[in-house]
Structure formats: structure tokens, C-alpha cells
Amino acid sequence: MSAPLAPIGRVFATEQRPSTPHQFLFWTARRTPVGIGAIVRVEAEGRTVFAVVTEGFAWSDLARPIDAVLAADGDPAGGLEPTNRAEMRAYVGAVLRQEPEDPLQPVPLGPVHLATDADVAHALRMDAYTSGDAATGLPVGLYAAGGVEAPVSLDADFLLGPEAAHLNITGVSGLATKTSAVTFLLSSIFQTFPTHKGTVAGLCFNVKGPDLCFLDQPGELQAEDRRIYERLGLTPSPFHPVRYYAPYKADGVNLNTLRTNEALAATTEPLVWGLREVLDYAEVLLNRDDIDAKADAFIDFLADRVVGKEFVDQSLRTAPFRVATFADLEEFFRALFDFVELMGKGGEVWRTHHVATIRKVRNRLGNISTRSKGLVTDDGEVNDLPWGAFADRGMYVVDVAGLDPLAQDLVFARIVSKLREHLERRDLGVDHVAVFVDELNKYAPADGPDTYVRRMLLDLSERGRYLGLVLFAAQQFRSQVHRRVVGNAGTAVYGRMDGDELAAPAYGTLSPATKAKLAALPKGELMIRHPHFTQPIFVRFPRPPVLQGRDGVERFPPAGEVPFPQAVARRLRALDPALAASMVVDLVADRMEDDVRRALHATERARPADTLPYFKACLGRTVPREVRGGRRTVPGVATRDDPYA
């Protein structure tokens, strides 16, 4: 199993520092390849122990500090001592695995070797899931220490369920670690997720800048990155297929995303929801104070009886209401208020709902389309994710970076809820979905109000693994995220950490040396906890195989915001690049913007073969302007005896 390498250390134990079944000390030569995070193997008669180095010490034979001062005659710049002091280097090994595992005993005295490739696989229990017909290993990086390099894999059963699930990654911002690591891991999952475990897709919420806007474009890799990919058995290629969704800006035509370069427009779709899509998640947009039991009851009434149905109430009006849009809803409310005003005293209550409650609900719902303009439309046009038709290894990116925070919550809550519904019914199109959410401390804070989104995340983290709905979440400060959310993440990944964050009690199990290493972790290195690893392991990972956000913005500069006609032309050219912009501009000139918007959205939804004719048809015939003649007036009566005529 192990190559016969020379020992690099020896275990020692004293009364003050005895070996235990989980920890031991070993000394090495002063010059040694061992460092924090290195995996070592202890060989003793009848027992082999694998461990990871978590702490280091050095002693000299200096009995009193003052002796060092005396020897240098008090001058730190004085001549060097002719002889170096005897020095001892000692390291703490935290046990990863013992053989035999039973009976579990203290680590014996014995020679210490650096781990080989095979040792690493064995020590991390990867041998149980990275080989054989039913292998479930997902490469996550390279363990590298002391000149030894070995691939490290996670177990799909413990990352995507059902045994355990979810991944949480934490680290300081600005080092491109969190997003890069998740993107790389998703790429690895898509390439290596075993077919016998079913199908998998990814859904990413882009919450800031252009981070995830170019997952379908190849990035620039260095030779070292390519070498790591090869060592891990992966191919560095961008995601395919990728579908982008972004809401409109307030004008309803320009997309609210940095991915607006014409070259990429064909794969970027608008995300537009109507009243029906929003009403079920009204609680997301209304705070707890707004939604008391009475308001809740009225919203339920609207959802069950009014919206999307034919509602008849002769006291309001004779014609039935058909509420499908916010505009229809407003019409319904106007009729209702006209009625109660007409009733005067005694008309404060309509169908057990007090008029004050009705007014409150109307105001709040009315605000939704204002606050989420671009995402929520008044006119009922909808363009949504392909529920029921998710593709295996397909990546879906929803860009909410430009949205109001509350609208972000709405998007987040609805999409995750829909994923859950479809996965429960097993009709999403795939068996597993990894949902990547950055800034988790914003959505599921440890402190703060008990929001719908936080409750939903808690539910997802606690029960999602049974459904195949897996949360890949990232944040800068893990300690500020709800404990149950991070606690339910079977796999935890750490990039470079902030010193203050590391001082939080949650990191109390890490040794000071491990913390020091985390505080200075270079780009491209991570510390990983995984259910199979009894101790955290450091790995290196390559740059993700996709264009990084900043590079993407340089290569594909976002198209500038243009006037309404040109914006419409740009959207249509995304469907048919051969289309002349000037034709579209001429076509929509003098047309009502709402009509144009409606026609555009209809065309985008239908994606017809002949874009322009279809758009024209949707736009309808131009109604010529009527030029009315001058008003006929009654001529004045002239009287001769008018003294002023």
C-alpha cells in the first residue's frame, strides 16, 4: 500500500503530553517537508495510524531568556553565535484513521512517514467511494504537502444526498475564492457525478456584479491549472448548456444584468412574473407586522377566490371579475372601495374582511409591482424558468444583482420553493439540483428577523437532502449565519479567513496553527471538512474553467442603456441577429410603449422562426391618428345697440 520511504519523524509521548487515540506528537529533523496540513502515517507493530498535522512547536535548550541576551552582550546586532542552539521540532498529528479501527487505542510510538497517494486515499476513507462500479467520488482538489500530491474527492452521497448534503463555503471577499471554488466544484460534479445516481443540474443566483455572468464562456487557464485538471481526471471546459435569466429594468425592455453584450444576448432571457406568481409569496415582500392574521386571511381569499378565476359579486358589479394581472386587481379593488363608500356607515366590513384590512392589503400588493418593477409586470406577461424541463448537467443562472433586496428575496423564495415542489413530485426534469447562493449571512442571518426566506433556507438545509435539493451557500462570515443552516451543511469549505472571524467560538476546534494557516491561505487553496474526513484537509484547486466575472466584463462589455426603440431592436436582434435595427426602430416609432412591450415579450416567449413578422403581428395594426376638425362654435350675437361693440 505504501512505498518504502524513509521516516521523517518519530512519535514521542511524555507524562505531560501523552499520545491519545486521537492525537499524538512526533519530532522531526530541523529541515523537514512536514508542515501544517500534511498527512502522515505512523507505523508500529500491529497498528498503522494516519494523521494530519495540525500544530507545530520548536524548542531550544535555552533555559532562561536572559541567557540569550547575556550571550549576545545585550546587542541583537552583535555577532552570530558560532554554534546554533540545539533545537527540537515537534508536530501534533490529529488522527484521521487507525488500522485496526477496533479496539481504538492510543497512537503507539513509531516512525512517522509522509503519506503517499494511496495513504491519502486510505486516510480520508476515499477508498470506500472512489473505486469500483458504484464509485461516487467527486474530485474537489489536490492534497499537496512535502512533495506528495494526491487527488481528494468528496462522496456524492454526502454532498448531494441522501446520506448528507449541502456545502457551505466561507472566506474573505475579494480573493475570488468562494465563487471560483463553487464554480470549479460544480464543473467537477457535472463531469463526474455517476450516472447510476441520476441526473443533476445547477441553479446559481448571481447576487453581485458579474461574478456568475459568463459560466458558458471558456476562461484563461495557466499550465499549472491544466496540470491540476489532468491530475484530477477532469476536463477544463465551460458549462453547457447554460441559460441565463434576468429581470428587466424599470423600462421593461433593457435587461437588468451585466450580461447584455449582443454576443451573449441569445442565451439571456428575461425573468418576468405576474400577479399569480407573486401572490403565493406575498409574505416574502410584506413584513411580519404587515401580515397579521386578518391580512393573511384576506390574501388567502384573493388567492383562492379571485386571482386567476372568474369572480362574481353582483354587489360590486354585474360583470364578473377576471383578475389575472395587477391592473385587473386594481380594478377589483376600485370596485370594492366604491361599494363600501356607497354603503356608508355599516359598510366597513365586506365578506367578513374589514375595509381597513382590505386597504392595507391593497396598498402593500400595489407596491409590489412598483418595488419590483422589471420583475413583476402589471400586464400578466410571464417568462419563467423551465419548470419540468431542467436538463441534466444544465446550468441555470438567475441574475438578481441589480434587483431591490426585497425583490431578490422574492426571486429566491419563489424559485427555491418551485424547485422543491417539482422535486417532491419528481417532475423537475432532473433528480438533483445544486442551488448556489452567495451572501448567505444576508438571507439566513444568525440574528435578525425571522423572515420567510430564512425559514425556507432552514427547511431546505434540514430536509432538502431527501429531495435532491442541495444548497451550496457562501458567505464571508460563517459565524453570522444561522447555526442550523451551516450546521446542516455536510461539507464545509474555508478559504482565506479574517482574523476576527477565526476568533469566533465556532472555530474553537481548530488549532492556532490551522487558524494561522487559514488567515494566510493563498488563492486557490481551501480547507475542507467532509463527513468522511475526521479532520479538516487542505487542498489546492485550479481556476474554474469559465470566464471570471471581471474578465468577462472586459471581453464582453455590457451594452449601454439605449432609448426604448433601440432597446426593443436589440432584444429582437438577440432572437434574429440578421434583423436590421433600423427596421425595428421605424416599426415601433409612434407606437404606445406598453403595446410594444407586450408584443416584444410575446415574441420573446414564442421565439418564432420569423421574428419580425411575428413581432409585427403581435404589435397589431397601426391605428391612424384622427385629426379632428376645429370645434364648431356658436357665433356671438351682434346687436347694434351694444354700447361697447
Add this chain to the structure above:
Amino acid sequence: MPSQELRRILAESGAPGAGARPAASHGRRDEAEIQEAHVVEGGRFEVYPVGPPEACPEAVAFLDGAQQHEVLTYTGAVPLVSATVAAAVRERHGRDLALAGAQRRHLVVGRAEALDGLPRIPVDVERVEISEDEPFHPIRDLDTAVAMIDRARRELEVRVGTAFRKRSNAWLIVDGSLAISPAWAADPRMLSVSKSHATLPFGGDELRRYLQLPGGHRSSVYQPDTSRLAPVYAWGLRLWPWQGRDLLFGLVRVEAAPTPETLVRVDELSRWLLAERAPISSADARWDRLLYGIHSVEQYLRAAHLDR
């Protein structure tokens, strides 16, 4: 340690055990005396400053020996002593010391009747007999045994030093005296440093000046009375200022080959030894006189060959 095996053998034979470990069991025995020496530098005793410490620019090695003994049993009233003697050289490479040679001997010392009482002697243990010509006294026998162990250690030191010299031309600094070996005494690239002042070279006012050498000063070079030993040149050197401490604090006796070159280089050699004060051997109570290189050899011997 073979003592444990010897004790087991004795226990199996029904012999009574003994646990005494004499106070000086780790050291050697000196008798205080003044042996008038002959000043060979300048005709009369003087005190000289040697200048600032200066590290030896050439390769340097350090040699020392160590011993340990214990009373195993008494056959009737006759003591039986177990001992280990060891010697080692550590050579400086760059600024690091590394082992350059070491040897060890295990001894069992006693009168023939006591030694014969042992059912057997392990193969790596040497039998050393106290002569029957000496009148028996249990305490004197112990002293004799210790003297024999001292001698065995010195022989071992010489053996290890000679072996080192055969393969290296480095300066060799020995703990103790060069005079125990004619070869050492004649070696122009050996120095010895003695921490012990039981034997002093002068009397009267010269002794006072010798014992009151200021820090960083040396005495005139003198030639000790070595009628029983090999001739060497020697001088006193104060490694650390003694004022406010003991008269012997930081005082060492240095020995070198009795050659004109020694007289020429005595200050340079002294400066080298001053530089060897650092690092301070602070783990040892004799740190004021114990060069770190010698301390390092002692540490090695204690860790590798003795029972501490």
C-alpha cells in the same frame, strides 16, 4: 542499560539488591592541590587582555566523555558496581553540530569473588576486576571502582578522539586535559578546556592574581608539572567577569601543545574560546565554564548512552 539486566540476573540468583547511587556517580573525582607550574611566556606571571571574542574561522569539533555507575549488590560485604562510560565528538558544520563519532562501554566492576557470584555476564558487558592486592574495605572498594571507571572513560575519550583525528583535521576542543594522552598533547590542532581547579598551578600572590583574572583576560602561559602525564602548555582564561560572584566563576584552564606556535597564537586561541561562550549552556549549573559545544556533546551522551 545493562544494569537492569544484571539486576534481573542477580534477582534470579537470589542475591540481595542495592540501590545506592553515590553522589559523585556522574562525575570524576579530583583532589585539591597546588602543583607549582613553570611560566613559559615572558619569564614571570602576568595578566593579559585577549581582545574581543572571535569565532574560529576553521572547522571545529568538540569531544567529551561521560560515565555513570551504580552499586548492583553486595556479595557478603563486597560491592559489585555496574558502569557505563561513553565518549563522543560533535563537529560543527556551518553553525550546526553533528555527531562525528561515539563509543560506549558497559562495565561490571568488583572483586573476583563478587564477579564470580554473577551467574552470567551479558555479552556486551566487560568484566573489570579490583586487584586482590588491595586490602578489602567496602567503601575503599567503591572508590577504587570509580577510579577504574574514570580511567575507562578517559581511555574511551582518547580512543574516540584518535579515531576522529584520523579522518579530520578540524580543531578539536576537549573537555578536561590534553595531558592524559601524549598524542593529544602533541597535537597542534587540539585544545582542552578544564572547568576543574582542584589542581592549581601557582601559590602566593601569583595564585591570587590567577584567581582574580578579569573577564576576557588570561594568565601567562605556563607549563604544569606533568611528570606523570604528557607535557602541555596551559593558561588560565576568564570567560565571564567574576566580580560579584565566585572567584572561580567563568575561570577555565586551557591546554595546548607545548610549541612556540602556541605562545604566538595564545591570544587568538583565547578569543576563539571566548566566542564559544555563546550560546550559553544555561541548562547546566556549570554554564559559566561550559562551552556550548562541550555541553552539546554531554547532552548527546546523556540522551543516547546514559540513564540521564
